[in-house]
Amino acid sequence: MLTKDQAAAIFSKLKAYAATDEVEATFYGGQSALTRFANNTIHQNVAEEHYGVSVRTTFGGRTARATTNKFDDSSLQQVVKASAALAQVQEPDPDQLSMPDTAEACGKTAASPSNIPRRYFDQTAATTADDRAQAVETMVDIARHYKLTAAGIFATSDAIEGVFNSRGIADWHQQTSSDISITMLAGNSSGWQKANSPNVGDLDPPRLAETAAGKALQSANPSPLPAGKYTVILEPAAVLDIIGFMFYDFGGLAILDQRSFLNNRIGKRIFGENINISDDVAHPLQSGAPFDGEGMRRKRVSLVENGVVKRLVYARGSAAKMTQSEHAQNVGLVEATGHGFPLPNEMGEAPTNIVFGGPDQPKTVDQMIASTDRGVLVTRLWYIREVDPYEKILTGMTRDGTFYIENGKLRHGVLNFRFNESLLHMLSNVEEMGEPVRASGEESFDMVVPAMKVREFNFTEVTKF
């Protein structure tokens, strides 16, 4: 693995090569492996090791970035030169800030490496192809037991991320991660489960396989329900995949650009009173580095309180612009929160460590089903896209385990639905929630979210399976 000391030595060379006002280097990479199976067979099985350094130079209000994965002296000189060549020809941007120093980056209320939970586990880093194959064999055996076909992945990785700049910032984060995703296929139905954790020991392949198999068997021979508005119970993965589409609008630059669904809505109750959302990199079920693309430490930010959008997240530059803007009085507290993407960029910032507040009386999915007269249980959503940016209407499909609920019981599988649903509407109609859990889907980043029971969810079409 590339170490922090090695990266520091490389950064010293980069500084020496750069005849610039300021220089910043972002390091990334690591080792990763993924075992992929389908038709009860391992059909793809890959591993890689790579590292890269991305160099940003600045020249009086002008900045640009160049990236390489070669660390010899000639390549390092070349990457500095490429960055400078892109920066020097630009028109100066009077709003561009100097790079942060350590004092500014650390702040007083931000997460530091010492106060985030342990996110590196030797057992994960040491997982071999044979280990993954053994776990896959266990899951495939369960598929065979039920006369099903299994497809999925088992992935492990050991990754580094670092930011250094010429004003003294030297941040470093190393983390392991592990993921299992499994689909069980029957003749005309399927079931799915996914889990991830920095600690591979947290994953339970047989339990995931059994649950996915149960869904495939229980949804066999699905029958059609007419499109329309239904009470739905969304499992956590379905919740995160759909709500993930709104968080890029919670950045200060999105408001400055007037491309956010929160334009003119901050400080107003736009969701139900039971909706509370924060961004908190230090949460025990969260993951990731405690610093942003400029090396600013991430702060905990309360985004939504009792259905009211209270605050946004900011990169340093966005916070400075917002303070000077016509919107400054209407967007809550404005300060750099440590959520910026590496500069230069078009998106600014986003909260990516989402944690939902739990309800006073969390309900299990089984309890939600028991309290539902007529509704639909959704395991997973798929191919979600934005239809309307201001009403935040999203479309997408259900997939891999969709069930009809009647009189408090799961009755049978149903053909999959297409939905067209506004998040403003959906999060105003949440009747019950579960205990927030670490969830992982395919359409959005991982979050800590609950299962939700939502009334009047809008299914507009039915597909053929």
Next chain:
Amino acid sequence: MEQFADWALNVAALRGASYADARLVENRSRALATKNGRVAGASDATFLGIGVRVIADGAWGFAASDNLARKAVEDTAARAVAIAKASAKVKQQPVRLAPEKPCTAEWTTPCKVDPFTISIEQNLSLLSQVDQELRSVKGVTLAETSMNFQREEKWFASSEGSKIHQTKYSTGAGFAVYAFAGNDIQKRSYPTSYGGQWQSKGYELINELEVVENARRISEECLALHKADQCPEGAFDIILDSSQLGLQIHESIGHPIELDRVLGMEANFAGTSFLTLDKLSKLRYGSDLVNVVADARQEHGPGLGTFAFDDEGVPAQCTPIISNGLFTGYLSSRDTAHAIGANRSGGTLRAENWNRLPIIRMTNVSILPGVDPLTLEQLISSTDYGILMQTNKSWSIDDKRYNFQFGCEIGWEIKNGKRTRLLKNPSYSGITTEFWNSMDAICSKDEWTLWGTPNCGKGQPQQVMGTGHGAAPARFLNIKVGTAYKGST
């Protein structure tokens, strides 16, 4: 570069691989962007590394590294073999490769102007001109422009004796403009949305796109949408512009014909396909006017799916996919060809970069233009009532590729052969085969454009690939319109 491949292939053989190939890839890219008059993105990147793919004990293994020291390359090859042997512990049948004659070849994208020779000042100046034109229209709240260049140099060698060196250039550019007013955000893009037009060309593409000349019109259309009526809901005849039809092809033809999806290999993520093997040469996919090919050859045009050899050394080919409405072909690879009784791969295996395993990808999946001369204006003139839709805004399709829904940025109502009122938020939906069977007219070659989709995602780990889609405006009868907004708020 041959020495790196030799190191890898020798070690793979010594460790017990029955087949091995090595791809050494060097990528260079440049991305420039502006937003409301400021530079919003300026970046260069270069990457170099090697990926080694092997069969051992009848199963696949793949390992990759960016460390090109001899020991590291040999360790990477040894790791690929160890991974393959682990794969073999959970297998049903040994991998079967369709035969392919080894060859030695060189190929480079026909490129009139190397985009990396054009000064950064010239590029930024052009984007700045576009930006100024966009923001000269009152009411514009956000203007974004972008320009991208890529150069990929790839050396492929296999244990069967192939040695292939290819260099591919890709260029893309476009812009988008937004207007927020009241309770509505409207957007227009040019030449199409999500990054503009992309082709396997040099800087000459930038000159062809006429971005400055079209900027003000696009801003004016964006502002006009705020005063436009909502697209009505109902069943209507629709005319799709060529860029939207290109995406319709991508989603409802290109993906379902991928043989790995059909065989269940993508079931956990990208999904499967309704095109089960029994449908080959039997399914009426579309009307008689629907003729679709998957063509990677240079003569098809400068598509993002144009190359000389795929990433397992199979020459570029043209596969008839739909012939006069009949489903006639899949996208295949050496290890899937046997499933359809083919004795050769269709040559569609491609990897995003050196560190990714090649998988079946669309090449240039294109609908052929109509034979009889027909312009868009003539097509409109022959339409009693319908809706013309342009430029994709949203897209979604189920995991077997049956039910789809698309939204477009702008629409016009057609009455008695004439464009009448402007419509905002047009959308349509349907079932793939019903939709293609409803096509009753397609414009001829003068209206045909080879569009580039630079961002097609597939695989685990996910890989992003560029694909090409040639299309001309076409008309579809009695299509469900406007459901996207039905009861959604």
